[in-house]
Amino acid sequence: MRKNDVITVDVKEMEFGGFGIGYFEGKKVKIKGALLGQKIKAKVKKVKKDMVEGEIVEVIENSTLEKQSLCPHFGDCGGCTYQNVSYQDQLKIKEDILKKLFEKEGITEYEFLGIVKSPKEHGYRNKMEYTFGKDKEGNAALGLHRKGRFYEVIMTDKCNIVEDDFLKALNxxxxxxxxxxxxxxxxxxxxGFLRHLVVRKASKSGEILLNIVTTTQLQHDFTELIERYKNANFESRLVGVLHTQNDSWSDAVVCERLEVLYGRDYLIEEILDLKFKISAFSFFQTNSYGAEKLYETVREFAGDVSDKIVFDLYSGTGTIGIIMAPMAKKVIGIELVEEAVMSARKNAELNGLENCTFIAGDVSQKLKEIKEKPDVVIVDPPRSGINPKALEDIVKFNAEKIVYVSCNPESLVRDLKTLSEDVYKVKKVKCVDMFPHTYHVECVTLMSRVEK
Incomplete structure (x- = not known):
């Protein structure tokens, strides 16, 4: 088998990342976008020692899981993976993938509490970054990237994972x-001038914030556009219009200069009766209603912390620490990004919480400096997981419980395996589906100290 060969594969299982897995001539074949039960004609893209990567040329036979997608953009848009699968089957796929990853690492003696579905199956996102560009015919477009095509954009003006206000702002x-x-x-x-339109909406408080991202290649007066926004009859209350300038070569939304054109540069969201100030560039979970389910699970796994010290590691803008603070004796959060720590402190103040301390710095380094000993450690690391040195330091604290929140089950099971080799045992696992119609899933794991 060589690169560019075309092979026929029956998809036998699914892997995290939206990959369908089949076998050809005894070798594993990994195909992006393939679905369990499909028969695929695939082109070989990479040949490795133990595995082949392929891309779909043609779906020869459909899967029994497939249904008509409710989204007209599905197939062309790179945003969603499972729009053509019933929501119940999506949850089953995610659950099966997670269980197999745990089993592969030898983690088997735990209580699996299932996957909590998103309270909203459609219109659940509270943030979208739309790109200005050209479609495959070379026409102007504003929307999301075409699947597998970095330089092409499609108009996602009928997208069903956002509410109407997003589509109104886009159009x-x-x-x-x-x-x-x-x-x-x-x-x-x-x-060119126009780069992105970023729309943020507070699902609970009903506020909307718009951010126009441009280069500095032109000077433009946006007064007329602001008036159009103000008269747009959004279902939400327009609280701000921003202009961000970005001349970097990266396609990411980077802020080199920010100007408030109207109103303010933040919105207020409510999660579990607590308020959070979210600026244009703050990280915040993109499904507010799903976030409540996630943080309820964190509270549940942490248990009674009324007389306990809680560490919130990789604390970001402090959401988990602030969610835990009303129940805890004390919360200490550590986060590398200083701007995020400043946001965490402001959000603690916004809620009148005086038992929170948020520290800026590398987790591994700061753990060496802190004098307090935690009873419960909550970790919510980036997609890559926890640095091995930080894992060692976490274990040294000998906390009663570790609650691990993860958006990447592959790095999660790797870290759990390491922690399980020492003084901890995986006790409970619960998934929360924060991202319907995509392959992403959040997972909360409770580890308890093994008494020797």
Missing amino acids: LTFDYAIKKGLPFYDKKTHE
Whole structure:
């Protein structure tokens, strides 16, 4: 088997990342976007010692899991994976993938509490980053990237994972840009003016914040656009319009200069009766209702902490620490990004919490400096998981419990395996589906200290 060969594969199982797995001539074949039960004609992209990576050329036979997608963009848009699968089957796929990962690492003696479905199956996202660009025909477009095509954008004006306010903002901004003849940014030439439209909406408080991201290649007065936004009859209350300038070559939304064109530069969201101030660039879970289910699980696994010290590691903007603070004796959060720590402190103050301390710095380094000993350690690390040195330091504290929150089950099971080799045992696992129609899933794991 060689690169560019075309092979026929029956998809026998699924792996995290939206991959379908089959076998050809005794070798594992991993195909992005393939679905359990499909028969696929695939082109070989990479040949490795123990595995082949392929891409779909044609679906020869459909899966019994497939149904008609409710989203007209599905198939072209790179945003979703499972729009053509019933929600119940999506949950089953995610649950099976997670269980197999645990089993592969030899983690078997634990209580699996299932997967909590998102309270909203559609219209659940509270943030979208739309890209200005061109579609495959070369026409102007504002929306999401075409699947597998970095330089192509499709108009996602009927997307069903957002509420109508997002689509209204997208269409209004696109129409304005076309009317004014404003040049859309070209990622190949790095020329153009309009780069992104970022829409954030507070699901609970009903506030919406709009951020127009441009280069500095033009000067433009956005007064007319602001008036259009103000008169748009959004279901939410428009609290701010921002203008971010970004001349970096990266396609990420980077802030080199920020100007408030109207209102304020943040919105207020409510989670479990606590308020959170979210700025244009703050990290916050993109499914507010799902976030409540996630944090309820964290509280449940942490148990009674009324007389206990809780460490919130990789604390970000402090959401978990603040959620735990009303129940705990004391919370100490550690986060590398200083801006996030400042947000955490402001959010603690916003809620009148005086038993929270948030520290800026590397987790491994700061753990060596802290004098207090935690009773419960909560970790919510980045996708890559916990640094091995930090894992060693966490174990040394000998806390009663570790609650591990993860958005990447592959790095999760790796870290759990390491922790299980010492003084901890995996007791409970619960998944929370924060991202319907995608392959992503959040997982909360409770580890308890093994008394010797």
